Amino acid sequence: MAKLKISLSIILVIFSLGVFSQSAQWMVSSDNAKKPNPLEINPKNMAVGKNTFSKSCKACHGINADGKGRIQSPSLISETFQKQTDGVIFYKITTGKDKMPSFKAKLKEEEIWSVINYLRVLVNPSAVPPAVDVKLELSADDGQKSITAFVHSLDSTKQPIQDVDIHFYLKRDFGLMRIGEPANNTKADGKVTVNFPENIIGDLDGKVTVIAKVENNFLYNDTESAIGRKWGTALVSGDEKFNHRALWGGRDKSPLWLLFMANGIIFGVWAVIIYVIYNIFRIKKAGKIFIK
Amino acid sequence: MTDLYRKEEQVKKEQLQEIITDLTRPMNNTGKSFKIWIGFLLILICAGGIMYFRQLVNGLAVTDMRDIASWGLYISAFVFFVAVSLVGSLISAILTLSGIKWATPLTRIAEIVAVAGLFSALAIIVIDMGRPDRLLNIFVYGRLQSPIVWDIIVVNTYLVISLLLLYLPLIPDIALLRKNMGHKPKWQQKMYKILSLGWQGTQDQFKLLNLSITALMILIVPVALSIHTVTSWLFASTLRPGWDSTIFGPYFVAGAFMVGTAAVVIVMYFIRSQFKFKEYITDYHFNMMGKLLVLTSLLYLYFNINEYMVPAYKMKPLEGEHILGLFTGDFSLMFWLVQILGMILPIILMIFKPFRKAKPIMIISVFIVIGAFFKRFLIVVPTLLHTYLPVQNYPESYQHYNPTLAECTITAGSVAAVALVISLFIKLFPIIPIWETAHEKGISNETINN
Numbered sequence: 001m002a003k004l005k006i007s008l009s010i011i012l013v014i015f016s017l018g019v020f021s022q023s024a025q026w027m028v029s030s031d032n033a034k035k036p037n038p039l040e041i042n043p044k045n046m047a048v049g050k051n052t053f054s055k056s057c058k059a060c061h062g063i064n065a066d067g068k069g070r071i072q073s074p075s076l077i078s079e080t081f082q083k084q085t086d087g088v089i090f091y092k093i094t095t096g097k098d099k100m101p102s103f104k105a106k107l108k109e110e111e112i113w114s115v116i117n118y119l120r121v122l123v124n125p126s127a128v129p130p131a132v133d134v135k136l137e138l139s140a141d142d143g144q145k146s147i148t149a150f151v152h153s154l155d156s157t158k159q160p161i162q163d164v165d166i167h168f169y170l171k172r173d174f175g176l177m178r179i180g181e182p183a184n185n186t187k188a189d190g191k192v193t194v195n196f197p198e199n200i201i202g203d204l205d206g207k208v209t210v211i212a213k214v215e216n217n218f219l220y221n222d223t224e225s226a227i228g229r230k231w232g233t234a235l236v237s238g239d240e241k242f243n244h245r246a247l248w249g250g251r252d253k254s255p256l257w258l259l260f261m262a263n264g265i266i267f268g269v270w271a272v273i274i275y276v277i278y279n280i281f282r283i284k285k286a287g288k289i290f291i292k
Numbered sequence: 293m294t295d296l297y298r299k300e301e302q303v304k305k306e307q308l309q310e311i312i313t314d315l316t317r318p319m320n321n322t323g324k325s326f327k328i329w330i331g332f333l334l335i336l337i338c339a340g341g342i343m344y345f346r347q348l349v350n351g352l353a354v355t356d357m358r359d360i361a362s363w364g365l366y367i368s369a370f371v372f373f374v375a376v377s378l379v380g381s382l383i384s385a386i387l388t389l390s391g392i393k394w395a396t397p398l399t400r401i402a403e404i405v406a407v408a409g410l411f412s413a414l415a416i417i418v419i420d421m422g423r424p425d426r427l428l429n430i431f432v433y434g435r436l437q438s439p440i441v442w443d444i445i446v447v448n449t450y451l452v453i454s455l456l457l458l459y460l461p462l463i464p465d466i467a468l469l470r471k472n473m474g475h476k477p478k479w480q481q482k483m484y485k486i487l488s489l490g491w492q493g494t495q496d497q498f499k500l501l502n503l504s505i506t507a508l509m510i511l512i513v514p515v516a517l518s519i520h521t522v523t524s525w526l527f528a529s530t531l532r533p534g535w536d537s538t539i540f541g542p543y544f545v546a547g548a549f550m551v552g553t554a555a556v557v558i559v560m561y562f563i564r565s566q567f568k569f570k571e572y573i574t575d576y577h578f579n580m581m582g583k584l585l586v587l588t589s590l591l592y593l594y595f596n597i598n599e600y601m602v603p604a605y606k607m608k609p610l611e612g613e614h615i616l617g618l619f620t621g622d623f624s625l626m627f628w629l630v631q632i633l634g635m636i637l638p639i640i641l642m643i644f645k646p647f648r649k650a651k652p653i654m655i656i657s658v659f660i661v662i663g664a665f666f667k668r669f670l671i672v673v674p675t676l677l678h679t680y681l682p683v684q685n686y687p688e689s690y691q692h693y694n695p696t697l698a699e700c701t702i703t704a705g706s707v708a709a710v711a712l713v714i715s716l717f718i719k720l721f722p723i724i725p726i727w728e729t730a731h732e733k734g735i736s737n738e739t740i741n742n
């Protein structure tokens with residue numbers, strides 16, 4: 001066993017050395033390395049970068065980009081990573097290698113550049129101004145079946161805020177379902193409207209909950225608001241399938257044959273056990289008579 | 293004439309005293325090696341206890357069980373313990389009811405192995421739960437349609453019957469202990485007094501006792517068969533390849549008889565060598581147990597051939613994948629070691645008489661028991677590691693199951709607990725029935741009672 005462990009660890013070490021040496025050999029031509037980042041670091045680009053990171057990078061590289069995602073992967077906030085030029089990182093994201101997939105077909109070029117900017121800001125947060133709190137209010141139009149979000153400042157003047165990307169969701173049993181356009185930016189009046197999708201099943205009364213969120217935004221802190229409406233189709237429960245005695249029924253719906261057999265066996269066996277325990281007392285009693 | 297009778301009576305009395313002295317020797321002489329043995333077991337159990345405390349605090353994350361392989365070493369150990377416990381019914385009921393006399397000195401060994409195995413089986417089921425505080429939910433919300441509920445009912449029923457079948461034949465012996473153990477601590481004497489039920493050996497008492505024992509012996513056979521059949525149904529009532537088998541019940545029962553018999557042989561060997569019981573556990577007993585072991589092993593081999601040959605001949609896609617995984621895939625090394633060292637080779641060796649002597653058969657039995665443990669692992673784990681629905685975004689480590697140190701320590705602790713229960717029992721009660729041994733040597737009940 002010890003030998004096995006030693007040989008296994010040797011294999012592991014060799015294997016991991018191999019992985020490191022491979023990544024060291026990820027050559028990027030100087031042309032590619034010198035490619036400049038066309039995007040400036042501004043809140044709008046940052047939001048794109050943060051959203052892209054959540055969608056495409058977070059699973060493996062971890063929520064903090066420290067490489068502790070669902071698989072062990074390189075840290076993106078380490079010095080080794082950050083000293084690479086934007087061009088090198090762009091090339092690596094586009095082409096991919098080993099477990100790192102190529103994102104050439106999956107992401108737009110500006111999304112990749114934004115994500116690089118986002119990673120730069122992660123280690124240097126002062127590059128963008130601090131985020132402020134805003135208020136998000138929801139209203140519903142029952143005739144149009146549409147939801148309007150209104151974003152305004154926190155103070156009593158309720159100054160409308162333009163160009164805030166609002167994410168709309170429907171609350172489902174096990175999570176949130178995104179609705180609306182990929183980007184729903186508030187207009188000059190601080191409002192943006194999305195239409196409620198068709199064929200949505202609600203609860204038993206057809207009630208659904210719409211949630212709107214300001215999230216992954218660099219100018220404004222995360223906030224959310226929810227509104228309930230009876231816009232969905234009422235859920236029809238399949239109760240009739242469970243309303244008769246069956247193997248899949250509840251505990252009060254056991255099939256009669258099963259109840260009869262199982263309880264019959266349990267009763268028969270335990271009757272004998274109880275009889276034997278009763279005999280133990282009789283044995284004790286028989287001993288007492290003898291002493292007298 | 294009366295003198296002759298008295299003389300004969302005197303001889304019988306001395307003979308009885310000799311038997312009592314002999315058979316209570318394990319209870320009176322506690323050697324150094326025994327203390328070391330108990331200490332060793334306690335260390336293992338404590339280590340398991342500490343690891344279990346860690347598991348309680350941190351949850352099942354300390355194990356390697358994840359979404360895919362959600363059953364692992366614990367459930368393998370559970371099936372193993374239940375299997376071992378089946379031997380109680382085989383030796384103390386099936387053999388006795390068939391009128392086989394040689395098994396008499398072994399009945400108590402078999403019964404205590406069964407009881408000890410059941411204790412650990414019940415414990416490890418609770419250990420396998422991430423939230424043991426929810427144990428009561430099985431009684432509050434359990435559905436009679438679920439094999440898990442059947443298993444809970446039948447395991448506990450079997451435990452009660454086994455305890456009774458261990459206790460009832462002990463009563464006349466405890467009455468003897470009450471008279472002969474005056475030098476023992478107070479609590480122990482008090483225990484004997486209570487447990488002996490004021491046994492006087494009257495005809496009425498014997499009649500009641502024999503009636504009860506016979507009733508239990510008949511009852512325990514179907515209950516024993518159903519305990520392991522229901523355990524197999526926990527697997528066989530699913531559609532998973534490797535478990536979806538109609539012969540799983542008898543396959544499990546046959547395997548259980550084999551491993552249980554081997555476990556009894558090991559315990560027999562150590563009792564005989566530790567306490568110099570050559571007169572009571574003879575080579576003849578080992579020879580006969582060897583034959584019994586060959587019989588049960590051949591039965592198990594037959595079910596193995598059915599269980600693997602038939603799907604391997606048809607190679608239905610998913611079944612085939614499972615079978616190939618065992619024959620040539622990830623689990624092939626363990627599979628062939630278990631099949632060859634734990635079953636085929638022991639059968640071949642034990643057919644020859646020299647291998648049925650005490651020491652060789654004990655060594656063979658150790659192989660069978662270890663093989664049987666890993667066999668349970670091979671039944672539980674490979675089937676689970678297959679994901680039949682498309683999965684994505686789950687860590688690569690979920691595809692493997694390698695028991696962690698915590699799991700191994702806790703499982704080792706539960707095995708040690710079995711040995712500890714058996715060892716302590718030997719210290720408190722005669723492991724070889726005194727009364728029945730005396731009876732077989734022609735000593736009458738009257739001599740014993742006086």
